Amino acid sequence: MSHPFTLASAWDTSSVGEPADISLLELSHLGEHLEHCVALRGQLERFLAGVAWLQAVVAEHVVTVALLITLLVGAVSLVG
Numbered sequence: 001m002s003h004p005f006t007l008a009s010a011w012d013t014s015s016v017g018e019p020a021d022i023s024l025l026e027l028s029h030l031g032e033h034l035e036h037c038v039a040l041r042g043q044l045e046r047f048l049a050g051v052a053w054l055q056a057v058v059a060e061h062v063v064t065v066a067l068l069i070t071l072l073v074g075a076v077s078l079v080g
Helices: 026-079
Strands: none
Touching: none
């Protein structure tokens, strides 16, 4: 037996037939949640900035050491 297809919505909301509205308590909890997210994002951004700084410092030294090794190898090959 087949059931006829209907385009009507088959779900209900918690507003139980009344217009859906947000309460002051829900707004308060949403505000607290957003403040918490902003605080976490601030810490993450500081951490990522520190990682970027450390990477830049290490990269500078790697290039310097590679240059010194190249110059040393070049000088030794000229002498020997």
